[in-house]
Amino acid sequence: MIDWLDEVLPPVFPATSKALTEPNGLLAAGGQVSPLWADSAYRKGIFPWNDPSEARLWWSPAPRAVITPESFHLPRTVRKLLRRETLSISTNMAFDAVIQACAQPRDYESGTWISDEIIDCYSRLQCAGRAFSVECWDSDGDLCGGFYGLTIGSAVFGESMFSRRSNASKLAFATAAPVLFNAGVRLIDCQMKTDHLGQFGLIELDRTTFESALRDATGHPLQLTLPGWLS
Numbered sequence: 001m002i003d004w005l006d007e008v009l010p011p012v013f014p015a016t017s018k019a020l021t022e023p024n025g026l027l028a029a030g031g032q033v034s035p036l037w038a039d040s041a042y043r044k045g046i047f048p049w050n051d052p053s054e055a056r057l058w059w060s061p062a063p064r065a066v067i068t069p070e071s072f073h074l075p076r077t078v079r080k081l082l083r084r085e086t087l088s089i090s091t092n093m094a095f096d097a098v099i100q101a102c103a104q105p106r107d108y109e110s111g112t113w114i115s116d117e118i119i120d121c122y123s124r125l126q127c128a129g130r131a132f133s134v135e136c137w138d139s140d141g142d143l144c145g146g147f148y149g150l151t152i153g154s155a156v157f158g159e160s161m162f163s164r165r166s167n168a169s170k171l172a173f174a175t176a177a178p179v180l181f182n183a184g185v186r187l188i189d190c191q192m193k194t195d196h197l198g199q200f201g202l203i204e205l206d207r208t209t210f211e212s213a214l215r216d217a218t219g220h221p222l223q224l225t226l227p228g229w230l231s
Contacts (some may be wrong), residue, residue: 005031011040016060025061033121042157043218045211052115063204065190069181071201078174088137089175091226095126095133098146102160136172145169151224154186155217175230186217
């Protein structure tokens with residue numbers, strides 16, 4: 001049994017220790033996705049994820065997949081791609097286009113979890129300087145990949161990626177991650193382990209270790225200013 005959150009009340013989440021082990025991390029249902037709710041949730045390591053046609057669900061899985069400045073590395077194959085590909089990488093030049101592209105169904109999925117409510121919330125956060133996008137452009141100037149995320153203090157929460165060209169989102173992340181770490185980011189929360197991000201030095205932390213690192217990162221102020229063009 002999980003708690004039901006009343007959307008008309010201030011966001012108060014159950015202790016993450018109450019999250020289910022099956023399915024891994026399911027913590028609560030209900031509530032709403034707004035900048036206030038998102039800020040309160042992410043500071044505790046909680047995030048929304050569900051089919052838009054179903055009730056809002058909140059998750060806090062363990063172990064937690066993260067990339068830190070110490071664990072991050074660029075594989076040799078990715079370094080070769082960066083030298084070979086004629087792609088340009090930018091930040092915050094097409095946030096709306098990126099999140100809309102991330103919301104499109106994938107070949108391997110029948111639907112999407114990015115609802116109009118999610119899009120509205122993160123667009124408002126981006127206007128407030130709390131969310132960002134990284135874009136990948138081909139030689140014709142067309143958007144071919146990228147990702148978006150949220151920042152709180154010196155923590156970055158990766159949300160979703162898309163690619164219209166092979167390796168586009170991979171190269172966008174490979175270019176942006178060093179910039180984020182050099183700017184003072186202490187933690188990139190990837191939520192769950194994937195092969196796509198695993199090659200960049202992703203590590204898994206138990207709940208106690210992750211939440212300690214998260215408190216440290218979100219409590220450390222950082223004025224993250226990303227340059228328009230990264231490459």
